[in-house]
Amino acid sequence: MEKNGRECGCGRRGCLECYCSGTGIVRSAIEKLAISRRPSALRNILSSKLEAKDVSVAAASGDELALEILADTGRRLGEACANFAAFSSPEAFIFFGGPTKAGELLMAHVRKAYDDNVLFVYKGKAKILLSELDGASAAVLGASALGWEL
Secondary structure (H helix, E strand, O other): OOOOOOEOOOOOEOOOHHHHOHHHHHHHHHHHHHHOOOOOHHHHOOOOOOOHHHHHHHHHOOOHHHHHHHHHHHHHHHHHHHHHHHHHOOOEEEEOOHHHHHOHHHHHHHHHHHHHHOOHHHOOOOEEEEOOOOHHHHHHHHHHHHHHHO
């Protein structure tokens, strides 16, 4: 996603995971806090204790820095989906996981970036949705679905 970007746990650099996962959001928050002097509720949390949920909560209360972090995360996700649609023409993108708990504070940016970047032939075709499964059920249901395929 980002040429020569952040180091990823997989050994590569700049992977989407480094920016759009819960850990990636925390990394973005720590970086923004280090280069900005703007006030933010996130400054009241030790960086070693900071979680993506804290960014979402701060954004929900109008914290500008937190809102920027979610906007950037959403932009990256939306662009990645647009790139994926160029060769796969999906019916839908279904997002799941901690960062999606930010709801529209994140997803509005995903949709906008997708619409701004997707090939015109795919505009308006793929749905961008949030999973309705809870965390514990998703893994079990996914594993059992694989069993049905075998």
